[in-house]
Amino acid sequence: MLDIKFIREHTAELKEAVKNKGIKLDLDELLEVDKERVALTREAELFNRSKNELSDRISKAKDETERKALIQEGRGLKEPDLKNLDGVKKRFDELMAKVPTIPSPDTPVGRDESGNKEIFRWGEPKEFDFEPKNHIELGKALDILDFDRGSKVGGFRGYYLKNDGVLLTIGLMMYALNKMVSRGFTPMIPPTLVKQFALFGSGYFKGLEYDPNIDEIYQVATSDKEATGEISKDKKFLVGTAEPSLLAYYAGEVLEGKNLPVKLCGYSQCYRSEIGSYSKDVKGLYRVHEFMKVEQVAIVEANIEEANKLQDEMTSISGEMHEELGLTYRRLQICTGDMSPGKYRAFDLEAWLPGMKRWAETGSASNFLDWQSRRLNIKYVDGPEERKYVYMLNNTALPSPRVLIAILENYQTKDGDIVVPEVLRGYLGKELIKKPR
């Protein structure tokens, strides 16, 4: 969400942003609707003013005759068409919800993910003196992953973690939480079942309302009437990351400037319907409907340099974890076409998967400026009189399944065992996950 005044004054830049981000939005229509909205509001104001004045005079009428005369006069007032105003407001809101943040000057312009730019690389893809297996084969042989039973019970993209697969995963999460806490982030386990506003506020709906056909979010209904939309009571959604729950923690609040920046990290189960990815990555742990993740978010004052600096810091913490885990990774700067509407500046981390022979997105760091805080109505006190919307940032700390894939594939031995990365050994109590022989 942006300020309508800003939109009026920066139309050209916004049109450029709409084009470069590939958003379906007619800004001219928005400006037209805005004009109409202002005109109708003005009309309603004038009517209200005369009505209020008249009511006041009626209440002060000195006798019945005067009162009756004034009431008659009131009947003559022409009421503006407020129904029309409601419609205009609704259309205005719909269009406003789609207005993007103008991307940062350093963001490459591109149509899709092929326009992302590699800006940093740590390590090189590992060389093996044997043909490395992928995590599916490895996991099955080690009896730490079970996809057959996973889909039997959980359906498409279902999986079980077993034995050391569980300990590795929980170990990764503990490792990430400890790392974040050591960097001054407040740990939280937030709700994963949340109300609509939290997801809308963070930008997880493409429009004003949830649309199950395009939004990659599960809705939870507790009755048939809810499921069919007949009633909307208690409609809840499953979050795809801790981000919306962490950001919405402060929804509607005004924070003290001296308490900024607020740094939080959240551990949560994450649910993704993957509605637009039916045929993508159908095998293995790469793209699953539910997983565990530690997420980092930050709430900062409205200062672009500070926000960018913190974004870089958050990205570097994720990078450091990849390094400590011994995972070759690269950092990409995300281009306009691969960026969601609200983002100002974004980076992905990708780890190398020797078995699948590909890079795997293992993190995504985004700076939204005030696009989310306007939707969530989160401000801070800046000086004695001024209140400003905060800037909001988020970044993955560690996503469990993809990092697990990277560890299995990078640390495999010729015999199909897995060497446990040093930083995780404390959580497993062993140095090697041995294949049953």
Place this chain on the structure above:
RNA sequence: GGAGGCGUCGCAUAGUGGUCUAGUGCGUUCGCUUGGAAAGCGAAUAGGCUGAAAGGCCUCAGAGGUUCGAAUCCUCUCGCCUCCGCCA
């Protein structure tokens, strides 16, 4: 699942048809006072839209209705809480 309660300007509350331009207390800020502070005294203290400004309009959870006029009456919706039952 059953029963009941509640939703007012940061917090707590008052307000049952016009004098509400929403009162009071707490908190906060500023001033007076003081060597400095506390106390005391005085003042200020919601958000949104619109406007160059002055100002105007809207918002008492939300929507609709009754009325010349609604925080107040009616209907529905949403949200929260308590008790009972069931249960991890």
